[in-house]
Amino acid sequence: MTTFVELLVNGISIGAVYALIALGFVVIFKATEVVNFAHASLLLAGGYLIARLWPLVGFWAALLIGVAAAALVAAAIEFLVIRRANVASHSVLAIVTIGVDIVITTELTRQIGTDVLAMGDPWGSQVVRFGGVTLAETRIVALVTAAALITAFLLAFKYTGWGVAMRAAAEDAETAALMGVRLGRVSMSAWAVAGGLAAVAALFLCVFPTPGLDRSTSLVALKAFPAAILGGLDSTTGALVGGLIIGVTESMMSGYQNDMAFLGRGIGDVAPFLVMLVILLIRPAGLFGTKELARV
Amino acid sequence: MADLAVSDLVVGYGPVRALRGVSMRVPSGSIVAVLGANGAGKSTLLRAISGTLRFHRGGCQGVVTLGGQRLTGLDAASVVGRGVVQVPEGRRVFARMTVEENLRAGGLGRTRRDYATAHDQVTELFPVLKERARQRAGLLSGGEQQMLAIGRALMAGPTTLLLDEPTLGLAPLTAARITETIKEINSLGTSVLLVEQNVAMALSLASHAYVLEVGEVVLEGTAAELRESDEVRRRYLGIGDAVEGALETRTLSRWS
Numbered sequence: 001m002t003t004f005v006e007l008l009v010n011g012i013s014i015g016a017v018y019a020l021i022a023l024g025f026v027v028i029f030k031a032t033e034v035v036n037f038a039h040a041s042l043l044l045a046g047g048y049l050i051a052r053l054w055p056l057v058g059f060w061a062a063l064l065i066g067v068a069a070a071a072l073v074a075a076a077i078e079f080l081v082i083r084r085a086n087v088a089s090h091s092v093l094a095i096v097t098i099g100v101d102i103v104i105t106t107e108l109t110r111q112i113g114t115d116v117l118a119m120g121d122p123w124g125s126q127v128v129r130f131g132g133v134t135l136a137e138t139r140i141v142a143l144v145t146a147a148a149l150i151t152a153f154l155l156a157f158k159y160t161g162w163g164v165a166m167r168a169a170a171e172d173a174e175t176a177a178l179m180g181v182r183l184g185r186v187s188m189s190a191w192a193v194a195g196g197l198a199a200v201a202a203l204f205l206c207v208f209p210t211p212g213l214d215r216s217t218s219l220v221a222l223k224a225f226p227a228a229i230l231g232g233l234d235s236t237t238g239a240l241v242g243g244l245i246i247g248v249t250e251s252m253m254s255g256y257q258n259d260m261a262f263l264g265r266g267i268g269d270v271a272p273f274l275v276m277l278v279i280l281l282i283r284p285a286g287l288f289g290t291k292e293l294a295r296v
Numbered sequence: 297m298a299d300l301a302v303s304d305l306v307v308g309y310g311p312v313r314a315l316r317g318v319s320m321r322v323p324s325g326s327i328v329a330v331l332g333a334n335g336a337g338k339s340t341l342l343r344a345i346s347g348t349l350r351f352h353r354g355g356c357q358g359v360v361t362l363g364g365q366r367l368t369g370l371d372a373a374s375v376v377g378r379g380v381v382q383v384p385e386g387r388r389v390f391a392r393m394t395v396e397e398n399l400r401a402g403g404l405g406r407t408r409r410d411y412a413t414a415h416d417q418v419t420e421l422f423p424v425l426k427e428r429a430r431q432r433a434g435l436l437s438g439g440e441q442q443m444l445a446i447g448r449a450l451m452a453g454p455t456t457l458l459l460d461e462p463t464l465g466l467a468p469l470t471a472a473r474i475t476e477t478i479k480e481i482n483s484l485g486t487s488v489l490l491v492e493q494n495v496a497m498a499l500s501l502a503s504h505a506y507v508l509e510v511g512e513v514v515l516e517g518t519a520a521e522l523r524e525s526d527e528v529r530r531r532y533l534g535i536g537d538a539v540e541g542a543l544e545t546r547t548l549s550r551w552s
Contacts, residue, residue, distance in 0.1 A: 168393065180405045
């Protein structure tokens, strides 16, 4: 039972971090209709800066700079590439983002080399015990932070002028423009927010119990793709639920893999994609996605 | 004053010419109607004024000015900022957002005080929007959606309102209600450029009208002149050749 609770809480915690990534992915898709394959590289860029800067300026300042820098890089991609690309179809832009991803990831991988960078976080490898349940402090902080950020984001999305502009632009860009919504600003802010969220996610993907940031971190970030897709690419709720489903599935499958030896080792890494496939077979638009998306 | 003027407007979508040298004028405080059948270029004209041609891969030559200042070349949001706001054809309310949020989307660029004033005006004009404030806009009836679309545009505080077929597909009573409202909005000082297929309704509202045909202005004149014009009666009002109409047609500038 304690194992189960530990796995569940860990799964929810890592799921909340995936949800942060997936949320950014969904926000970009809603605002610009671009499937952003460069998302993992944004995450890597944010994480890399935090890891390199904390010995110089301290952890909290490094975190701040990393988040700001990732937001800036994302905004720059929007401004320099997405906005200027005069293409007939948004799927072409998705392929353009693959190119951007390759450029950024390759350079960062070269910088990181074979190092495993510590994030310099104040939580280290401490654990907390509730009864018989042992949890890493980092997992609890990740859960609380992700929940707070997601709540703040959803409230802003629902109640602020920025949120109304975002939703209006997502629903009908031309009419939003006719009402005076500045589409350029909307899409750039969407990219910036997504970049910032990705940097925070990078931090929590690289703290204890993982060894730290290395060149495979962007592969870990890939698990947020099935989260966004199975939730429905245009649904913020979907991103959250998708993130949690993926997190818990992965945690459970890894935790109980000895009992499921017939599935082979490493089923935890494969499980998110299996879940995504099954859900998409039943609901092609994802759990909360708009059906029209499947129409085209 | 802030007259809206269109001169020699040429618009093309790729190789297709939609407007071929259209000129017209909306004097400040007036209602001007643009009449014409489907495909005459009415909506294209409004797109060119509002700066949304790029959504349809269209390009334009010619100049649109408001009070002597160029609107051509500005993006859609800046045109709204200058006070020229369009209510698009087919209402296009944000169906997944509530009525209140739709109004908010219309008034995003305004200060808190201006917003509150505009909100009071709009809900006074359309009390139903207050009753339905929390309902999803997609669940409103056609007439209510049209009211919301007009209300949403008014939230931006327009000096010139562009209306694209506001009574299309509405029940006669609702259409009459919208017509009254347009009159009311105009009486508060907003100029209106009304694009319509419903010629009788448009001519009852407007002081001046232009008839578009395949991208060109073929007739223009005061509403009274057009009502009496043979051509308009025959083609758009479905009334047979009027014998006494022959004299009046001479007063119309006729382009061929």
